[in-house]
Amino acid sequence: MLNDKLSRRSFLKAAGVGVAATSALSLLSFTKWRKESSEKSEVSKIPTQCQGCGANRCGIYVYVKNGRIWKIEGNPKANNNPGSVCPRGHGFIHGLYDIHRVKQPLKKTENNTFVPISWEEAFKEIAIRLNLIIMENGPQSVFWLQYPMANAALSFRFMHALGSPNTASHGSTCYVARNAAFNVTYGGLPYIDMKNSRYIIIVGRNPAAGIRLDQLTDLMYAKNNGAKVVVVDPRHSETAVLANDWLPVNPGTDLALLLAMIYVIIDENLYDREFVENNTVGFDKLQDSIVTYPPEWAEKVCHIPKDTIYRIAREFAANKPHALVHRGYHGGYGAGYINSFQTARAVAIINALAGNFERTGGLYMPLKPELGELKEGGHPSPEIPKVPKADGSGIPGRYPLGSYSDGISHAIPELALSGDLSAGFIYHTNPLRTNPNPKRVITGYRKLQLLVTIDCVMSETASISDYVLPESFFLERDDAVDTVHSLKTGQVSIVQQIVKPMFDTKPLLDILVGLSKGLGIEKYFNFTQEEANALRLKPFGITVEDLKKEGVMNVGEAWRDGFKPPKTKSGKVEIYSEKLSALNIDPLPNWIAPLTNPDPADRSSFRLLHGKQSAQTNAMTFHIPMLRQLSLRTDMIRLWINRSRAEELNIKDGDNVLIESDIGRGVMKVRVTEGLHPSCVWMPSGYGGFSKHLDNSYGVGLSYNDFLPTYFDPVVGHVMANEIIVRIKKV
Ligand code: SF4
Numbered sequence: 001m002l003n004d005k006l007s008r009r010s011f012l013k014a015a016g017v018g019v020a021a022t023s024a025l026s027l028l029s030f031t032k033w034r035k036e037s038s039e040k041s042e043v044s045k046i047p048t049q050c051q052g053c054g055a056n057r058c059g060i061y062v063y064v065k066n067g068r069i070w071k072i073e074g075n076p077k078a079n080n081n082p083g084s085v086c087p088r089g090h091g092f093i094h095g096l097y098d099i100h101r102v103k104q105p106l107k108k109t110e111n112n113t114f115v116p117i118s119w120e121e122a123f124k125e126i127a128i129r130l131n132l133i134i135m136e137n138g139p140q141s142v143f144w145l146q147y148p149m150a151n152a153a154l155s156f157r158f159m160h161a162l163g164s165p166n167t168a169s170h171g172s173t174c175y176v177a178r179n180a181a182f183n184v185t186y187g188g189l190p191y192i193d194m195k196n197s198r199y200i201i202i203v204g205r206n207p208a209a210g211i212r213l214d215q216l217t218d219l220m221y222a223k224n225n226g227a228k229v230v231v232v233d234p235r236h237s238e239t240a241v242l243a244n245d246w247l248p249v250n251p252g253t254d255l256a257l258l259l260a261m262i263y264v265i266i267d268e269n270l271y272d273r274e275f276v277e278n279n280t281v282g283f284d285k286l287q288d289s290i291v292t293y294p295p296e297w298a299e300k301v302c303h304i305p306k307d308t309i310y311r312i313a314r315e316f317a318a319n320k321p322h323a324l325v326h327r328g329y330h331g332g333y334g335a336g337y338i339n340s341f342q343t344a345r346a347v348a349i350i351n352a353l354a355g356n357f358e359r360t361g362g363l364y365m366p367l368k369p370e371l372g373e374l375k376e377g378g379h380p381s382p383e384i385p386k387v388p389k390a391d392g393s394g395i396p397g398r399y400p401l402g403s404y405s406d407g408i409s410h411a412i413p414e415l416a417l418s419g420d421l422s423a424g425f426i427y428h429t430n431p432l433r434t435n436p437n438p439k440r441v442i443t444g445y446r447k448l449q450l451l452v453t454i455d456c457v458m459s460e461t462a463s464i465s466d467y468v469l470p471e472s473f474f475l476e477r478d479d480a481v482d483t484v485h486s487l488k489t490g491q492v493s494i495v496q497q498i499v500k501p502m503f504d505t506k507p508l509l510d511i512l513v514g515l516s517k518g519l520g521i522e523k524y525f526n527f528t529q530e531e532a533n534a535l536r537l538k539p540f541g542i543t544v545e546d547l548k549k550e551g552v553m554n555v556g557e558a559w560r561d562g563f564k565p566p567k568t569k570s571g572k573v574e575i576y577s578e579k580l581s582a583l584n585i586d587p588l589p590n591w592i593a594p595l596t597n598p599d600p601a602d603r604s605s606f607r608l609l610h611g612k613q614s615a616q617t618n619a620m621t622f623h624i625p626m627l628r629q630l631s632l633r634t635d636m637i638r639l640w641i642n643r644s645r646a647e648e649l650n651i652k653d654g655d656n657v658l659i660e661s662d663i664g665r666g667v668m669k670v671r672v673t674e675g676l677h678p679s680c681v682w683m684p685s686g687y688g689g690f691s692k693h694l695d696n697s698y699g700v701g702l703s704y705n706d707f708l709p710t711y712f713d714p715v716v717g718h719v720m721a722n723e724i725i726v727r728i729k730k731v
């Protein structure tokens with residue numbers, strides 16, 4: 001697929017480090033491990049954050065012996081993961097010793113090979129090329145795409161200093177529909193108090209595999225206390241294993257199920273009347289519109305029997321306000337279908353009917369400690385450019401509810417092809433694997449005049465970049481103080497250096513300092529990480545040293561049960577939204593059918609769904625040997641198919657099948673199961689690598705993105721990742 005020629009051997013040579021040199025520092029033989037582990041050397045235990053997935057950034061302790069990382073364990077003080085670490089976290093630390101790491105800056109030559117280059121040369125050359133592009137096409141022709149990390153503010157600072165608003169995260173491929181719906185309804189994204197809930201409905205979310213450790217422990221705790229758990233998912237997921245009820249919903253029709261539950265709750269007067277009257281707006285309009293969605297209608301659409309819908313709705317309401325519908329994430333209504341935004345609106349509204357907002361066992365706004373700012377230390381801040389974002393996010397008439405901070409990452413290839421974007425920085429993400437329709441993505445990214453990737457390994461995107469700047473692994477660098485662990489208590493936490501950098505790598509701040517000099521924006525980067533962190537902590541009277549000792553510290557007062565007005569325009573929960581009405585978007589959730597459907601006349605036609613597995617994070621971990629082994633030895637890389645449909649097609653468990661959509665094809669081994677709705681097949685995500693430089697993940701498995709056409713949801717601009725129809729054939 002890629003033409004760039006760099007064999008693994010020449011890559012290692014070019015990077016200036018041989019295999020022998022790395023292996024001495026990398027994985028130990030069993031004999032050596034046994035010898036070293038029995039040696040009586042001092043063991044230090046240092047707190048930091050795991051970076052195995054950007055959203056969680058769990059608090060961990062790292063044990064170091066003889067200068068080598070030996071193990072990690074969870075920091076019990078961190079709200080996100082009290083005392084625990086997931087399989088990915090344990091495996092991800094091996095990335096430090098990965099032979100695939102980029103060990104010094106690299107530059108692509110005219111014949112598509114990579115050669116080493118010094119940091120000074122890289123900074124100078126990139127600045128010269130970027131200055132020319134900015135002179136010709138303006139600063140807004142530059143974009144920055146990144147994974148959510150603690151130091152995100154630095155990238156915004158860099159881009160704003162250049163004069164470009166075009167920053168993006170992977171959000172448009174993941175969660176933006178959900179966020180937009182909760183923003184409209186509650187003025188922000190509430191968290192869920194599952195631990196104290198008595199009735200928990202989880203729609204299309206699988207925290208046992210797309211791991212969120214606090215949610216897993218809370219779920220177990222609640223179950224031990226007698227809570228009932230209902231999982232709505234076309235697949236019998238790892239979370240469904242814990243459920244009292246598994247509702248295998250027809251994919252893409254969760255909205256019908258939720259509308260019918262709302263119907264029952266209103267029709268039978270089961271809602272929290274006092275809460276609704278005092279703290280919401282637009283209930284009367286919902287009452288009028290919901291009459292068209294009784295369970296008798298819904299069962300034909302969502303394939304959940306009407307009696308079950310009545311029962312679940314009544315049980316949910318009977319447990320209010322200590323009942324909740326999970327706020328979800330990617331799968332059910334983050335970025336899945338054309339109806340995802342309104343599905344998430346229905347989730348937000350049904351919670352309000354239970355009167356559970358800011359109540360124990362319901363939804364609550366996580367505390368948000370205000371970090372100190374660089375300007376308080378006399379460091380100038382660049383202005384936010386007053387030009388619209390090129391991707392149309394947040395612009396009426398384009399993607400009115402698109403998130404300004406997340407942007408629309410999968411619009412970048414189109415904008416590169418149209419000439420609206422000319423240069424880009426990719427930080428710790430990999431759009432060639434995380435965006436739909438890879439051929440189109442490659443064509444778009446190749447059109448850019450300059451592409452710079454900052455990463456630890458030679459990802460697919462790094463492989464087609466003009467420059468690859470190696471970031472120090474998280475265990476090798478000090479990084480930004482952040483508040484990611486804040487839930488019912490505000491918390492500050494920190495990433496700190498555990499071991500010396502093994503190679504010629506730099507933390508992001510040092511890379512930006514280096515780049516800024518040739519771009520005339522160095523005044524915005526006249527601070528060290530230590531100074532920036534001290535300013536961030538100033539409002540709390542905590543020193544960087546204090547935080548480095550603890551890893552995570554509580555700040556401010558703890559959350560208390562009791563209604564607090566949401567940050568909406570009305571100061572109430574907005575069941576009916578005037579804002580949506582003004583934007584010509586349905587102000588109440590009403591039924592919207594999925595954009596695509598399998599062909600009922602073609603028995604080989606299925607919807608393709610996907611989901612995370614506990615061993616891998618997106619497309620960024622499978623090359624790490626321990627995590628690779630975990631997936632391979634447990635035979636996780638299979639396409640799930642319902643038993644009855646498999647029999648119709650004469651497919652047996654373990655057979656290989658050809659999967660074809662309008663844009664892609666590939667072969668995969670199948671798992672035949674009762675645990676999947678018959679209309680779909682399900683593919684694990686995190687596989688399908690095609691970077692020839694990551695030779696141990698190259699060509700293993702497939703990615704759903706290989707089959708997904710390029711869509712833009714009309715409200716939020718998300719990717720509609722489950723609107724894929726494929727044909728399946730035994731090979
Ligand atoms: S969930 Fe796992 S991979 Fe993600 S930050 Fe926590 S321990 Fe690391």
